[in-house]
Amino acid sequence: MLSPAHAQVQRCTDARTGQVTYTDGPCAAGQHSTVVVPALSPEEQAAQQRQYEQAQERLQAELARSQAARQAQAEAEAAQAAARAAMQPPAPVVVPMPDPQPYAVPYPVYVGRPAPPPRPPHPPRPPHGKPLPPQQPGPGWHCNVFRCSDGKGNVIPRP
Numbered sequence: 001m002l003s004p005a006h007a008q009v010q011r012c013t014d015a016r017t018g019q020v021t022y023t024d025g026p027c028a029a030g031q032h033s034t035v036v037v038p039a040l041s042p043e044e045q046a047a048q049q050r051q052y053e054q055a056q057e058r059l060q061a062e063l064a065r066s067q068a069a070r071q072a073q074a075e076a077e078a079a080q081a082a083a084r085a086a087m088q089p090p091a092p093v094v095v096p097m098p099d100p101q102p103y104a105v106p107y108p109v110y111v112g113r114p115a116p117p118p119r120p121p122h123p124p125r126p127p128h129g130k131p132l133p134p135q136q137p138g139p140g141w142h143c144n145v146f147r148c149s150d151g152k153g154n155v156i157p158r159p
Contacts, residue, residue: 009036
């Protein structure tokens with residue numbers, strides 16, 4: 001710390017001539033001003049060194065505290081993440097299936113033949129509500145006195 005006997009000293013440099021002057025007040029117009037710090041006494045140097053060392057100790061202590069706090073926070077977050085993970089169901093295990101092996105078809109496959117046209121499910125209706133002509137029983141039909149059936153559930157009246 002500076003004692004009251006020390007005054008602030010200004011170094012004034014003339015821009016045209018380069019002449020240097022020292023003053024305790026402001027420099028004249030057209031001169032460059034620099035503040036001159038006087039040399040410290042041995043007591044002031046020792047005091048300044050003690051202050052520096054104390055500041056370094058405080059800084060190291062603060063860094064250690066903040067690092068311990070960050071580590072404690074990281075441990076707490078890891079514990080919370082582990083607790084959340086323990087509460088969730090396990091992820092499903094997906095086992096890839098092996099590629100299917102080609103196999104031989106037990107019946108012949110005809111490539112390039114067009115498919116036959118589909119058959120109508122029943123005979124078409126007559127136009128304008130006219131009745132169909134009676135169906136005549138053919139081979140495979142069994143007839144009794146009243147009706148004929150083909151064994152597939154189709155029944156027609158006897159002609």
